Amino acid sequence: MADAPLLTVAKVRKTFRQKLRWSERKLGDDYKNVFAVDDVSFALERGETLGIIGESGCGKSTTARILVGLVRPDSGSIIFQGKEILGNRASDVAAYRKEVQIVFQDPYEYLNPRMRLKDIICEPLVINGNIQDNRKTAIAEELLDHVGLNPPNEYLNRFTHELSGGQRQRVAIARALALRPKLLIADEPTSMLDVSVRAGILNLLRSLILEHRMSMIFITHDIATAGYMCDRIAVMYKGRIIEIGKRDEVINTPQHPYTKALVQVCDNLQGFISEREHYILDGEVDSFEQGGHCCFAPGCVCRDGECHCQDQGSQELIEVSPEHFVACAHCH
Amino acid sequence: MKTTNNVFRLFLKGKAGVVGLVILSAFILVAVFAPLISPYPPYERVGTPFEQPSIKHLLGTNDIGQDILSEIIYGTRISLLIGILSAGVSLVIGTIVGMTAGYLGGKVDAVLMRAVDLNLVIPMLPLMILLAAFLGPSFWNIVLVIGILSWASPARVIRSQVLTIKNKGYVEAVEVLGAKPFYTIVKHILPPTMSIIISQLILMSSRAILTEASLSFLGLGDPTQKSWGIILYYAQARSAFLTDAWLWWILPPGILITILVISFAYIGNTLEEIVNPRLRRNVGK
Ligand SMILES: Nc1ncnc2c1ncn2[C@@H]1O[C@H](COP(=O)(O)OP(=O)(O)OP(=O)(O)O)[C@@H](O)[C@H]1O
Numbered sequence: 001m002a003d004a005p006l007l008t009v010a011k012v013r014k015t016f017r018q019k020l021r022w023s024e025r026k027l028g029d030d031y032k033n034v035f036a037v038d039d040v041s042f043a044l045e046r047g048e049t050l051g052i053i054g055e056s057g058c059g060k061s062t063t064a065r066i067l068v069g070l071v072r073p074d075s076g077s078i079i080f081q082g083k084e085i086l087g088n089r090a091s092d093v094a095a096y097r098k099e100v101q102i103v104f105q106d107p108y109e110y111l112n113p114r115m116r117l118k119d120i121i122c123e124p125l126v127i128n129g130n131i132q133d134n135r136k137t138a139i140a141e142e143l144l145d146h147v148g149l150n151p152p153n154e155y156l157n158r159f160t161h162e163l164s165g166g167q168r169q170r171v172a173i174a175r176a177l178a179l180r181p182k183l184l185i186a187d188e189p190t191s192m193l194d195v196s197v198r199a200g201i202l203n204l205l206r207s208l209i210l211e212h213r214m215s216m217i218f219i220t221h222d223i224a225t226a227g228y229m230c231d232r233i234a235v236m237y238k239g240r241i242i243e244i245g246k247r248d249e250v251i252n253t254p255q256h257p258y259t260k261a262l263v264q265v266c267d268n269l270q271g272f273i274s275e276r277e278h279y280i281l282d283g284e285v286d287s288f289e290q291g292g293h294c295c296f297a298p299g300c301v302c303r304d305g306e307c308h309c310q311d312q313g314s315q316e317l318i319e320v321s322p323e324h325f326v327a328c329a330h331c332h
Numbered sequence: 333m334k335t336t337n338n339v340f341r342l343f344l345k346g347k348a349g350v351v352g353l354v355i356l357s358a359f360i361l362v363a364v365f366a367p368l369i370s371p372y373p374p375y376e377r378v379g380t381p382f383e384q385p386s387i388k389h390l391l392g393t394n395d396i397g398q399d400i401l402s403e404i405i406y407g408t409r410i411s412l413l414i415g416i417l418s419a420g421v422s423l424v425i426g427t428i429v430g431m432t433a434g435y436l437g438g439k440v441d442a443v444l445m446r447a448v449d450l451n452l453v454i455p456m457l458p459l460m461i462l463l464a465a466f467l468g469p470s471f472w473n474i475v476l477v478i479g480i481l482s483w484a485s486p487a488r489v490i491r492s493q494v495l496t497i498k499n500k501g502y503v504e505a506v507e508v509l510g511a512k513p514f515y516t517i518v519k520h521i522l523p524p525t526m527s528i529i530i531s532q533l534i535l536m537s538s539r540a541i542l543t544e545a546s547l548s549f550l551g552l553g554d555p556t557q558k559s560w561g562i563i564l565y566y567a568q569a570r571s572a573f574l575t576d577a578w579l580w581w582i583l584p585p586g587i588l589i590t591i592l593v594i595s596f597a598y599i600g601n602t603l604e605e606i607v608n609p610r611l612r613r614n615v616g617k
């Protein structure tokens with residue numbers, strides 16, 4: 001890992017404006033700002049899997065959508081293989097798009113119900129203009145086989161409604177692999193699936209990553225899954241990364257009170273529920289209105305509920321041990 | 333998923349649609365086989381002027397001795413053709429506008445939709461009369477005038493369908509693959525919009541037939557291609573209203589126009605109830 005990172009994300013921000021309901025409106029102000037992604041920075045090495053965990057609405061999907069170009073961030077920079085892709089060079093962006101693919105959360109939504117699997121899987125190649133019609137079957141069979149749909153020729157001409165959720169997700173993975181990307185983003189790829197098929201999908205992703213030497217950004221809300229899949233873990237809260245570090249360090253020695261709460265939920269759910277007030281206060285978990293201080297302050301239990309981060313204006317992460325960064329300076 | 337097959341089955345359960353389809357088929361047969369059915373060539377003087385109905389001329393003859401029944405049978409061709417062609421023109425424009433507005437959104441959408449609103453509030457008939465008078469009477473001018481001025485309502489319906497589909501995940505997924513807008517529209521947005529386009533085509537045909545009749549009745553039609561509207565125009569101009577001749581010269585084409593328009597409307601409405609989710613009642617449940 002001596003060379004430059006595959007991907008460097010720096011100070012990326014995206015604020016959505018949401019229209020307020022009538023009852024919530026103040027004079028002259030019909031909108032509220034949602035800081036979906038707020039000053040997110042991280043780097044990803046080649047071959048590495050980075051987990052992004054956090055609760056619903058913390059901006060995980062928005063981060064993923066920014067990375068695949070579905071959402072344009074308000075500011076920040078994304079450097080992929082040394083090239084800035086938020087600049088305006090269309091050719092750079094087109095090249096980037098081929099290298100970065102995504103597997104979405106909902107396999108029922110993201111595959112066109114009118115298309116046969118063969119066409120779905122070959123579509124990336126058709127769009128990018130490097131496939132002959134007579135090669136389609138062979139390529140689709142190879143990819144189907146690759147993602148564990150056997151025997152492939154049984155599946156080629158099916159429609160998605162003839163598949164189970166897990167099978168659909170495998171098709172989505174096959175499609176993402178068709179262009180041989182360098183970076184795969186998986187946005188909660190198993191959260192819509194039955195528990196019984198989850199392990200299969202996770203193992204498939206892991207083996208594909210190893211086999212193709214891809215990097216992966218793996219998004220989940222489950223710290224156990226992240227622990228299984230990832231080399232490093234970033235914890236997001238209200239649009240910010242509040243802790244990032246090696247998997248073992250984050251899980252074994254969490255620094256931020258929010259991470260501690262997450263780990264405790266996973267380790268010992270009983271204990272967490274009975275002693276909830278030791279870990280987290282019930283605060284609003286929308287990414288609205290924030291001051292410069294710690295975004296976790298309303299929910300923070302450190303120092304007997306009196307958070308000393310209030311006066312912490314800095315948003316820089318603090319390095320507590322090598323490559324282990326945390327946002328909150330007072331809480332450990 | 334709604335397959336074509338499915339739409340067809342639902343359609344057969346809506347009675348109005350089937351009635352419309354039967355009537356329309358009859359008209360189409362008449363139009364296609366006009367040379368076989370009609371007793372005389374429609375543009376030849378085959379009798380004396382102003383004959384009353386008789387065995388020889390079932391609906392009498394007109395002011396220059398042409399057989400009215402034959403005129404009407406051939407008129408089916410012209411009326412149907414103008415109706416469908418103008419609806420085709422309006423649907424081509426409407427689809428392009430609706431797709432562009434729905435897919436691109438933002439300012440383009442706002443501008444196009446204002447144009448649609450404008451188009452919908454301005455009474456179109458006077459404008460068509462002006463334009464038709466300006467362009468002069470010919471078959472294609474009538475088609476263009478009607479087509480160009482009635483794309484607004486299909487554009488709006490198509491746009492709303494595009495908006496629904498554009499937000500589906502699979503359209504987003506294709507964008508990630510690097511698809512150009514043209515590809516996305518043709519491959520992923522057009523197919524599920526097709527059924528709505530067809531139902532609009534049929535509805536617009538019914539309107540276009542009526543509009544054509546109105547324009548022709550006012551003398552703006554092409555006298556070498558006599559539609560029912562033009563037959564009515566001549567009947568009116570030769571004072572058929574003042575004599576008994578209205579019974580066989582004016583009533584038959586008038587009734588036929590009504591029936592044809594209604595049959596199109598029946599088909600179009602039934603189809604639209606099936607394919608436009610917002611209108612769906614319990615068709616065929
Ligand atoms: N297009 C949008 N317009 C307005 N607000 C949006 C939009 N997309 C996301 N948001 C808001 O941004 C915030 C972050 O959303 P995001 O989907 O990134 O969360 P998430 O972490 O993926 O949650 P989940 O675990 O439920 O998938 C939410 O408050 C959401 O309401």
Ligand SMILES: [Mg+2]
Nearest residue numbers: 060061062187
């Ligand atoms: Mg999400």
